[in-house]
Amino acid sequence: MSSITEYRSGGMGWRWAGRIFLVFLLGFTIMPMAWMLITSLKTGFAAMQYPPQWWPTEPTLDNYWRLLDPSGSVGQDFLRYFWNSMWVSVVTTVLAVAVAVPAAYAFSRFRFPGRTFLFFAVLLRNMFPAVVFLVPLFILMRVLGLVNTHGSLILTYLTFGLPLAIWLLKGFYDNIPIQLEQAARIDGATRFQAFFLIVMPLSTPGIIATSIYSFIGAWNEYIYAYTFLTRHDQMTLPVGIQRFFSENATDWPGLMAATFLMSIPVVVLFLVLQRYFVRALTEGAVKH
Amino acid sequence: MTDFDRHAGVGRPVARQVFRFTVAVGLAASLMSGTVFAQSVDLSQWSPEYVKSIAGSTTYDTAKDCGAVVPNDYAGRVSYWYTGPFEADPEISHRQDAAFWEAFKVAYPNIQTDVQSITYNELLDKFRTALLGNAAPMVVRLQILGGVEFAAKGYLNPLKPEDVGYSSADFWPGALKSVTYEGVGYGIPTNNETMALIWNAKIFADAGLDPESPPATWDDLVIYSKTIHDKLGIAGYGLVAKQNAGNTPFRFMPQLWAYGGGALDEAAPTPGYKEVWINNEGSKAALQAAVDMYVRDKSVPVSALTNTQAENQGPFIAGELAMVIAHPSEYARMNDLASKATGADKEKADAVVANMRYGLMPTGPDGKRAVVFGGSNIHMVKSDFVEGGQVDEQAVKALICMWTSPEWSVKLNWASSNPGHLGGFRTEWMKERLEQTRFLDITTSMLPNGIPFPVIPEAPEIMNIIIPDMLQNALTETMTVDQAVEDAAMKVQAIIDGSGGI
Numbered sequence: 001m002s003s004i005t006e007y008r009s010g011g012m013g014w015r016w017a018g019r020i021f022l023v024f025l026l027g028f029t030i031m032p033m034a035w036m037l038i039t040s041l042k043t044g045f046a047a048m049q050y051p052p053q054w055w056p057t058e059p060t061l062d063n064y065w066r067l068l069d070p071s072g073s074v075g076q077d078f079l080r081y082f083w084n085s086m087w088v089s090v091v092t093t094v095l096a097v098a099v100a101v102p103a104a105y106a107f108s109r110f111r112f113p114g115r116t117f118l119f120f121a122v123l124l125r126n127m128f129p130a131v132v133f134l135v136p137l138f139i140l141m142r143v144l145g146l147v148n149t150h151g152s153l154i155l156t157y158l159t160f161g162l163p164l165a166i167w168l169l170k171g172f173y174d175n176i177p178i179q180l181e182q183a184a185r186i187d188g189a190t191r192f193q194a195f196f197l198i199v200m201p202l203s204t205p206g207i208i209a210t211s212i213y214s215f216i217g218a219w220n221e222y223i224y225a226y227t228f229l230t231r232h233d234q235m236t237l238p239v240g241i242q243r244f245f246s247e248n249a250t251d252w253p254g255l256m257a258a259t260f261l262m263s264i265p266v267v268v269l270f271l272v273l274q275r276y277f278v279r280a281l282t283e284g285a286v287k288h
Numbered sequence: 289m290t291d292f293d294r295h296a297g298v299g300r301p302v303a304r305q306v307f308r309f310t311v312a313v314g315l316a317a318s319l320m321s322g323t324v325f326a327q328s329v330d331l332s333q334w335s336p337e338y339v340k341s342i343a344g345s346t347t348y349d350t351a352k353d354c355g356a357v358v359p360n361d362y363a364g365r366v367s368y369w370y371t372g373p374f375e376a377d378p379e380i381s382h383r384q385d386a387a388f389w390e391a392f393k394v395a396y397p398n399i400q401t402d403v404q405s406i407t408y409n410e411l412l413d414k415f416r417t418a419l420l421g422n423a424a425p426m427v428v429r430l431q432i433l434g435g436v437e438f439a440a441k442g443y444l445n446p447l448k449p450e451d452v453g454y455s456s457a458d459f460w461p462g463a464l465k466s467v468t469y470e471g472v473g474y475g476i477p478t479n480n481e482t483m484a485l486i487w488n489a490k491i492f493a494d495a496g497l498d499p500e501s502p503p504a505t506w507d508d509l510v511i512y513s514k515t516i517h518d519k520l521g522i523a524g525y526g527l528v529a530k531q532n533a534g535n536t537p538f539r540f541m542p543q544l545w546a547y548g549g550g551a552l553d554e555a556a557p558t559p560g561y562k563e564v565w566i567n568n569e570g571s572k573a574a575l576q577a578a579v580d581m582y583v584r585d586k587s588v589p590v591s592a593l594t595n596t597q598a599e600n601q602g603p604f605i606a607g608e609l610a611m612v613i614a615h616p617s618e619y620a621r622m623n624d625l626a627s628k629a630t631g632a633d634k635e636k637a638d639a640v641v642a643n644m645r646y647g648l649m650p651t652g653p654d655g656k657r658a659v660v661f662g663g664s665n666i667h668m669v670k671s672d673f674v675e676g677g678q679v680d681e682q683a684v685k686a687l688i689c690m691w692t693s694p695e696w697s698v699k700l701n702w703a704s705s706n707p708g709h710l711g712g713f714r715t716e717w718m719k720e721r722l723e724q725t726r727f728l729d730i731t732t733s734m735l736p737n738g739i740p741f742p743v744i745p746e747a748p749e750i751m752n753i754i755i756p757d758m759l760q761n762a763l764t765e766t767m768t769v770d771q772a773v774e775d776a777a778m779k780v781q782a783i784i785d786g787s788g789g790i
Contacts, residue, residue: 043625043628043629043630043633044376044624044625044628044629045605045625045626045628045629045633045636045637046629046633048601048602048605048606048625049602049605049606049633050602050603050605050606050608051606057631057632057633058629058630058631058632058633060630073382074375134417135417135420135421138417138420138421139420139421141421142421142422142423147421147423226410226413226414227414227417230369230404230406230414230418231404232404232405242407242409242410243374243375243407244374244375244376245374245376245407245408245409246373246374246375246376246377246407246408247371247408247704248376248597248598248614248615248617248618248621248704249376249377249598249601249621250376250598251374251375251376254375254376255375
């Protein structure tokens, strides 16, 4: 009996230690975001106080109004950057999924010469740092007349988003029993119908997870957007918010408000799709 | 009476210092200008009083003047990249920028403009990439030494003031030097500025120092910094030593030059940029002073190793840092922040502004005063590298003529700099600036002490990488002062020999 009590009390100790550790981790994750939000509610002067104002003495939403007011120059630019980012990210995601779904299915189900080589070859692009391709891709885009267009970004994002999407989705297809498709074929379905009606619905969590990865990758990407776009009317948010940095000063509250607004679509995406995302992450944990 | 005069009660020691300094300036100006003397202003008389006396003495009709260079009815197209005002810049900068484009449209209604304002930190990289892809703009305005790299690589067209209707004598000789590569001019100065020492008078008073007198020498600055730290427990001097950051050499080189040092021989009357001075006694003394403050006295921010001036602004405003080296725009920025502060913050912000003082940069042991000659230049890109493959030279000249005119070289640099065209000092707008902007005459009067960084393509690497690395090596005690300067000298020598570089 006593040993059970000791065991339990020992377990309680670990449990509490675990909880404290989780709280610490939570604080570690939340603090930067909380500080971002708090700073966005300050005036420029208050943001530069030292020691810092943990909560602004004179909180203001002016920084948000400035960004969201379409009649002001800051608002016009910010909303344009926001729209540009959304457009590029959504198109990239749709195209990535549209290409990755059949490609991953082919790698999963078909046996053809060079399959293994090709499967690893698609990852080749992701084995080099992005900066290596910067100037060659810029010159290529220039030749194609795509500099200062969103097409340059979408094409580029696809080159490193697609391999990841194909790899992720192949894992899902591998875990869907082939017998389900065979049963459908016996019942008279074509291969496409078996894929579309049986495999696709079962791989929805995987497709959603892939979409989220693609979207976030495109939404946050900086270096290519920074290089390929110089026109303000084409800029995406990560590049556009550089305007809060000047030669001699930084508009921290404006920058934090812009960053907070920039994080909203990703947060909303996660909140709406999180159950699929979690399923997707755990799907491969059990071998069928 | 200018705003500065109104504050004369608090600025008498500074005024005396300025007076003494004026005498030295005459000599310095004559040395700097060599055989070329400006026609627009008399550099030999340069002093705060002279600057004030000539302001408002001449009027200009910019559209008409530039119309004589490029007819106002000329039809064409020009593309232009520059660093315009962004969110953190004072409101006045935004207004003047908008006013310029409005005025250009009126002066040249048939010239189409394709203008991109790119942030200071992004412009050079973007321009480099665009040149590689033949997608550069026809005209670009770069920081003072930015153009040398591109001139050396053959990207820029020769361009001198005479090409747009001005005389070379209308610009600071040092500024023209910064756009001259192998004897050929590749640009026209748009604005020039020098920094000054800014201090918080209240902190000085609290530490028992004369609140109205800045440290006269760099050695004094080390003592002031220690006194402030020891008495008040706050940082005395805002040392900046971040690696790969332009802010570092802009603040450390004046100290190095004042002690008689240099990276190369840029501080010599006729620099050849072949001799390495980074390991001479002056350079060692300057580095030792920095080490004394950081390591021995601990009187500068611990974060100096990763600080730029932007990181110093917060503590300075909060009264946790007594002295910084900063641009003339610092006061305008503080005023701007104070005007937007509300409630209790407003009171504090107004107090910060009231306690701000500007002074001349400290001198070295021999009385030598130096400061980085800063600013920007405007350049014309060769047709081979621009989008469309053709530069519209007339449209380019029209834009450059307007941008570098006396009128617009004042207005476009209202809060942050000084007119590149010396005629700008004669305009009514300069008079207005002097009346509006407190301490402007002090920073302006430092111009003759300005020393340009070495005008060689390798200068950014030397200044932004080797100098900060040397500081870091000494401040972190990875190397002794002697070792750090020798290490830097070896790297600088390798670069100018063509056998080094990153």
